[in-house]
Amino acid sequence: MLILMAASAEALRWTRRDYEQLLLAAPGEPLARCAMVALCGGSLAGFAVASLLQQETVAEVDGLVVDQYYRGQGIGSALIGASMAWAANAGASGVRLEVRASNAAAIALYRRHGFCQVGIRRAYYSAPAEDALLMQAPLFPTAPV
Numbered sequence: 001m002l003i004l005m006a007a008s009a010e011a012l013r014w015t016r017r018d019y020e021q022l023l024l025a026a027p028g029e030p031l032a033r034c035a036m037v038a039l040c041g042g043s044l045a046g047f048a049v050a051s052l053l054q055q056e057t058v059a060e061v062d063g064l065v066v067d068q069y070y071r072g073q074g075i076g077s078a079l080i081g082a083s084m085a086w087a088a089n090a091g092a093s094g095v096r097l098e099v100r101a102s103n104a105a106a107i108a109l110y111r112r113h114g115f116c117q118v119g120i121r122r123a124y125y126s127a128p129a130e131d132a133l134l135m136q137a138p139l140f141p142t143a144p145v
């Protein structure tokens with residue numbers, strides 16, 4: 001995950017410690033999290049991370065990266081779809097995220113999955129400094145399996 005993230009300028013900059021906290025979350029803590037991974041031939045082709053605070057009704061996609069060699073094959077779409085399904089199952093009524101205003105590929109992907117821009121955070125990102133678009137998509141309850 002760290003290698004994939006480091007290779008992508010648009011991805012969130014997380015430390016090893018951030019990932020350890022994510023994957024080894026203490027049982028009973030009020031934050032539900034999921035990490036979706038896409039494997040191709042035994043290699044990590046991409047991943048998405050999402051979270052839901054117990055007192056909130058909207059889940060957040062914290063990160064999404066597809067290895068550049070595997071892009072354009074539907075993997076990003078599958079990962080965001082799986083994250084949204086997880087959030088719906090966890091009881092969320094919507095999913096939100098932030099994306100660099102210049103990240104046309106990610107914005108197009110999110111729009112295809114029903115996300116709309118609901119706000120903007122000026123100079124939210126650094127290196128390079130850039131606005132973040134806030135995007136949100138509604139979720140609908142999933143039928144019990």
Ligand SMILES: CC(C)(COP(=O)(O)OP(=O)(O)OC[C@H]1O[C@@H](n2cnc3c(N)ncnc32)[C@H](O)[C@@H]1OP(=O)(O)O)[C@@H](O)C(=O)NCCC(=O)NCCS
Pocket residue numbers: 008010011012063064065066067070071072073074075076077078098099100103104105106108109110112
């Ligand atoms: C954004 C990203 C996750 C897309 O992953 P991907 O596996 O290539 O995406 P998919 O093949 O599933 O494409 C799904 C849709 O996304 C959009 N899309 C993907 N790449 C695109 C591009 N280069 N230009 C425009 N639209 C693009 C299209 O709408 C596409 O649907 P279509 O192929 O039917 O037109 C990938 O480019 C990536 O990892 N980028 C760097 C990290 C990043 O920006 N993460 C998001 C941070 S908020």
